[in-house]
Amino acid sequence: MRNISQGYRAAATAKAVKAAGIEVKAVAGHIGAEITGVDLADDLDDAVVAAIRAALLRWKVVFFREQRLDHAGHVAFARRFGSPVVLPRRGSVSPPDVPEVETTADRLELPGRYGMESSEWLHRRNHTLLRRWHSDKSNHLDPPAGTILRAETVPPYGGDTTWSSLVAAYEGLSMPVRAFVDGLRAEHRLGVGYQPRPGDDAYVRHLLEHQVATAHPLVRVHPDTKERLLFINGYYVEQIIGLSRQESQAIVDMLLEQAVRPEYTVRFRWDSGSVAFWDNRATIHLAPRDTSHLDFPRIMHRVILAGEVPVGPDGKPSESLTGSEPGRW
Template identity: 70%
Template sequence: MVEDSAVEVRPVAGYTGAEVVGLDLAKPLSDAEAAAVRAALLRWKVLFFRGQHLDHEAHLAFARRFGTPVAPSRRGSVSPPEFPGIETTADRLELGGRYGMDRAEWLDRRRHTLLRGWHCDHGARIDPPAASILRAESVPAYGGDTCWSNLAAAYAGLSAPLRAFVDGLRAEHRLGVGYQPRPGDDAYVRHLLDHQQASHHPLVRVHPESGERLLFVNGYYVEQILGLSRAESAPLLEMLLEQAVRPEYTVRFRWEPGDVAFWDNRATVHLAPNDTGVADGPRVMHRVMLAGEVPVGVDGRPSDPVTGTAPGRW
């Protein structure tokens, strides 16, 4: 337990995740409180704040204490137009019927392996967001939990020879990789062609604040390690993905209305729920993302853009 004034940080798992109590996020944070939150985020990678009940303005004000909110040009159809930095997701309102598919087919065509759902937000961009702040407006009685995994712990858990090997590798992160198209005209394929994003990121990136080395892999955007044949790349990537989400490096969070999760998008991957249709009730969430930097590898070399928007443009 770590204390700073009224702020109390309570770890909830061995490597990842802590609950922060003693703060009302609807009120401005003092410099000491903001510093305590930032230190806890760097240490535990994802922070949970229970029962906050923020509105959109307070959500954005909290986010601005830690960076610059981005305003994506494409947001969910139920996102508030007067708050461009807020993305709203409502599973039953959006995922059902999206691109002409029901939710089950949509997920099945995107998730071709058991590890496919794990991802960082917008990892195919040249400058993925530094952090995300998600708050729950309403959730079903059960189901819809979110999991996070610690990429610094995953890297440290590799053997020394393997760490030395992956330090020098890079991988292509591409939007829509592995998607199985529908027969005939496919609306999602047309969306991918119109909004393609791809970057060559280091397989091990260095955290710009903590200096930690992070195993920068995820199942949602990455399918090819550069310089390796597909036959060589596939088993190595599968092994690294399994390493990245070993149970001991993860935390699982049960949402309640008003809860807020704040995670370091550079140092974690997370898994979106696939069980929100089990219980009745909507799952409505609001997200703010903070602008990030171009990843840098162990050798000091930044990521290379392949296609998509320039850094800082959304």
């Protein structure tokens, strides 16, 4: 059932798209649209930027195919939509001369950084299916507003990414549960579900020394669309503040199941040259694991856009618990 604001948004998107001469085709019922008729490496007109932005706000993640962006072009495109974040610490695979671009294969270096083989690292971080869903860096006080991920080399088959709409998830809750979660806050932190090594564990030391944790509203009001959304993900959230651990576990599991119901999701098949641009405030995503046993190279580059401090329905902003301050990465 469409409500008035959805009807208005659809009309606004259609108007912007018509003005820009691009085509936006929805991929799934609640989330995801593919945009054609635009070369992201061009110097884009303001009307095209406005149409992409309108489609992003309406569909939460937008896809482009057969693009020819290089690192500089990727950053230039991102700048039309916000401020690319310069991460202080990237791995050796990321391009050293373009600090806004992070190459995701960097993460293969993480186990070695903590003195582990990859298999042990995966075993200790062996998140349940629900806990692998995340929004990027939601443990920060001002999590990224958006992420633009570009595929350079992808497996010949498999390796799809899935996103879910947290707005649809919130709107799908019953009214009494909405009223209950509207007033709650949750702790977002690094290392949820990690199984420490007996004795010395370099990752546990890292967590103690460099923990970044924030109390965010469990229901967030989107700064642009003013939609309410269920601001939760399994990767960073274990504890709802003020509840017992037992209560928290049951409610977090229930809300995570709600957040990833298949009807709220969209799945994207990558090709070399594909670009996905998602609203990191209104979505969570699941990275693929189906080809990890096949040894295919997968080289993806991402640029994240700076975000704002979330605000709940009561108008109150998130609060840092430890190590988090605006603009600190």
